[in-house]
Amino acid sequence: MKTYRIAAIPADGIGPEVIDAGNEVLAALAEQEGDIAFDVTTFDWGSDYYRKHGVMMPEDGLEQLKPFDAIYFGAVGAPDVPDHVTLWGLRLPICQGFDQYANVRPTKIIPGVQSPLRNVKVGDLDWVIVRENSEGEYSGHGGRAHKGMPEEVGTEVAIFTRAGVTRIMRYAFSLARQRPRKLLTVVTKSNAQRHGMVMWDEIAAEVSKEFPDVTWDKMLVDAMTVRMTLKPQSIDTVVATNLHADILSDLAGALAGSLGVAPTANIDPEGRYPSMFEPIHGSAFDITGQGIANPVATFWTAVQMLEHLGQPQAGERLMSAVERVCAAGIMTPDVGGTATTREVTDAVIEAIRGRN
Numbered sequence: 001m002k003t004y005r006i007a008a009i010p011a012d013g014i015g016p017e018v019i020d021a022g023n024e025v026l027a028a029l030a031e032q033e034g035d036i037a038f039d040v041t042t043f044d045w046g047s048d049y050y051r052k053h054g055v056m057m058p059e060d061g062l063e064q065l066k067p068f069d070a071i072y073f074g075a076v077g078a079p080d081v082p083d084h085v086t087l088w089g090l091r092l093p094i095c096q097g098f099d100q101y102a103n104v105r106p107t108k109i110i111p112g113v114q115s116p117l118r119n120v121k122v123g124d125l126d127w128v129i130v131r132e133n134s135e136g137e138y139s140g141h142g143g144r145a146h147k148g149m150p151e152e153v154g155t156e157v158a159i160f161t162r163a164g165v166t167r168i169m170r171y172a173f174s175l176a177r178q179r180p181r182k183l184l185t186v187v188t189k190s191n192a193q194r195h196g197m198v199m200w201d202e203i204a205a206e207v208s209k210e211f212p213d214v215t216w217d218k219m220l221v222d223a224m225t226v227r228m229t230l231k232p233q234s235i236d237t238v239v240a241t242n243l244h245a246d247i248l249s250d251l252a253g254a255l256a257g258s259l260g261v262a263p264t265a266n267i268d269p270e271g272r273y274p275s276m277f278e279p280i281h282g283s284a285f286d287i288t289g290q291g292i293a294n295p296v297a298t299f300w301t302a303v304q305m306l307e308h309l310g311q312p313q314a315g316e317r318l319m320s321a322v323e324r325v326c327a328a329g330i331m332t333p334d335v336g337g338t339a340t341t342r343e344v345t346d347a348v349i350e351a352i353r354g355r356n
């Protein structure tokens with residue numbers, strides 16, 4: 001019996017609703033697999049914690065998380081707490097503190113979920129977007145001078161390091177190699193941005209030599225949005241900067257039908273620290289407490305977690321259960337169904353047990 005220690009951080013809005021659902025599904029999965037178990041510890045960090053303590057998580061938060069095998073994260077953000085407080089107070093310190101430099105976002109059309117693209121069928125759109133998660137445009141460098149004056153200047157500096165680009169490129173090439181099509185698209189904006197982006201292209205060419213079995217091409221980010229929309233079948237694995245992949249993966253989520261089904265993994269590929277698994281969507285206060293949050297993204301990110309923990313077969317069992325439930329039309333209203341979070345969760349548990 002292998003027991004995995006999971007740190008659950010449900011946090012805000014619909015976060016607790018979808019993480020509760022995810023924990024139930026993981027428990028059912030463990031029961032069915034027989035040889036794995038999940039020992040889940042829940043942390044009450046987030047906006048409520050902030051209202052009581054003035055911080056989103058305790059000062060030794062990272063130390064508390066370190067012994068865990070993985071982090072299962074809900075969503076942060078609340079109407080009465082500024083976005084930069086919630087984001088920089090909890091999610092980003094974990095990503096940065098644990099050097100989770102690879103942000104991995106799979107997208108595919110789940111049977112039963114309608115893509116807004118005409119003529120796109122299940123299987124036509126099956127991508128993984130790898131987002132550089134530690135530097136680039138979100139490195140926080142820059143400043144403002146002459147604030148509020150007519151001559152005010154603001155700068156936002158993107159930082160790309162050879163070490164940072166090389167490691168994400170290696171991660172993306174090896175991920176592409178593991179997938180059947182062995183196809184990678186490297187996205188930049190190296191026509192207009194002549195320095196760091198050109199370095200990206202050069203490093204991609206260098207790293208590609210280590211992966212002769214991977215077919216790769218380069219694409220400018222603007223052209224990539226067109227290709228994703230018009231020729232989704234031509235894409236498999238994608239690697240892009242922090243900003244570009246942020247935008248492309250939102251587009252990917254929308255093209256696959258809903259943010260409610262889009263998962264993401266923040267990975268430390270070297271395994272020095274726990275990696276973090278979460279739905280892409282935010283806290284969605286407009287539907288909080290109504291029992292209709294779509295738990296599929298949270299289930300799918302658990303599949304990523306299982307793969308990362310070395311349990312791909314358990315991951316497959318869960319993914320197949322989710323797909324069967326969606327195909328049967330048991331879905332929440334955001335993807336056109338009438339089911340509640342509870343009903344979808346129960347159906348997935350039944351499917352895991354092989355009863356539907």
Ligand code: ATP
Nearest residue numbers: 076077259260281282283284285286292293294334
């Ligand atoms: P953030 O500010 O962190 O982005 P948000 O509250 O704006 O969070 P988003 O994730 O951006 O929420 O989602 C936008 C809208 O999409 C939500 O307000 C909600 O209506 C819908 N939505 C998002 N996630 C889900 C989900 N899991 N189930 C159902 N609807 C969802």
Ligand code: MG
Nearest residue numbers: 281282283284
């Ligand atoms: Mg939002």
